[in-house]
Amino acid sequence: MSSLPLPPDLDALDREGPLALFLDFDGTLVDIAPTPDGIAVPAELAQALCHLRDRLGGRLALVSGRALDDLERHLGPLAIARAGSHGSDCRAADGTVLGAAPAGLPETLLAAIHDFAASEGFDTEDKPHGAALHFRSNPSLEGKGLAFAEHFASEHGLQVKRGKCVIELVASGADKAAAVRNIMQAAPFHGALPVFVGDDVTDEDGMRAAAELGGFGIAVGERPSDNARYSLESPAAVQHWLGL
Known part of the structure; x- marks a missing residue:
């Protein structure tokens, strides 16, 4: 059990001053699954998120490692601010791009990552900002995958992102801090907590x-x-x- 206390009541926080809420998706709104496509999304979740957006005056954002089209595949189209691909693809609620569009990896690098994954037993996932090595089906692969990713990243000027049984190789500048900063500059988030x-x-x-x-x-x-x-x-x- 975490030693950190429970957060204050959400509505009480919002009454103290405008609140801007940023929510991760996998492991935060829905339970982690053995594969990225295996998650169980409650049928009412999308509508509930829209109601929450309205309660907060529009100041709700989803921030996920998933690509935005992947999020939409599970939730449907939502008029909610969102950032996919670890923050490298930020959109306002109306779909307006915030900041620069994500930069994918060259085909030669993707092919090298796929070759490694196929030879070592990883599952791969291509993303607009990079590629992911999944090893939930065999956690013992973590050390081998991390060694490969760190060496590959240093050779090609990439960043390594670690998650629960996943290692991602991403273009530089893809992180959730950038997503928060980009979204907080836009209305109605600007000036909120x-x-x-x-x-x-x-x-x-x-x-x-x-x-x-x-x-x-x-x-x-x-x-x-x-x-x-x-x-x-x-x-x-x-x-x-x-x-x-």
Whole structure:
């Protein structure tokens, strides 16, 4: 169990001043699954998120490692601010691009990553900003995958992002801190108190940016966090706190 306290009531926080809420997806709003496509998304989640957006005066954003079209495949089209591909693809609620569009990896690099994955037993996932090595079906592959990713990243000027049984190679500048900063510059978020809720190490960037802008982070699940002020034990607890 986390040693961090539970967060204050959401509506009470919003009454203290405008609140801007940033939510991770996998492991935060929905439970982690053995494969990225294996998640179970409650049928009412999309509508509930739209209601939450309205409660917050539009200041709700989803920030995910998934590509935006992948998020839409699971949730449907949502008129909610969102950032996919670890923050490298940011959109306002109306779909307007915020910041620069994500830069994908060259085909030669993607082919090399696929060759490694096929030879070592990883599952791969191509993304607009890079590629992911999944090893949930065989956690013992973590060390081998990380060694490959760090060497490959240093050779090609990439960044390594680690998550729960996933290692990603991404173009430089793809992180959730950038997503928070980009979205917070736009209406209706500008001037509000940012709160970032996430379950994984990649969410620490978003929490750090929220804290730098006067807000705070909420860690989900039993894990250490250097940047969270509060914690919630599971996606079910997150949904309850949000009133979904």
